[in-house]
Amino acid sequence: MYGWIWRKLPGSLPLKVVQALVLVLAVVALLLFVVFPWIEPLLPFNQVTTTG
Structure with a gap:
């Protein structure tokens, strides 16, 4: 999935990193x-209960 997102981002490497x-x-x-x-x-x- 992350590879798919990376491939779909437009631009060069620095632009992809920013995006x-x-x-x-x-x-x-x-x-x-x-x-x-x-x-x-x-x-x-x-919903914390304490007994004392």
């Missing part, structure tokens, strides 16, 4: 600002 970096940063930003906040209430980490 790949932008793609990675876009995916990370999408995960951090959209996906993780949306799924966080569904995770059981906030």
Whole structure:
């Protein structure tokens, strides 16, 4: 899959590196600002019970 993305990116090697970096940063930003906040209430980490 990564090879397919690399072959589809236009331009020379330096341009492909910059484009790949932008793609990675876009995916990370999408995960951090959209996906993780949306799924966080569904995770059981906030339901901590302690006995004392």
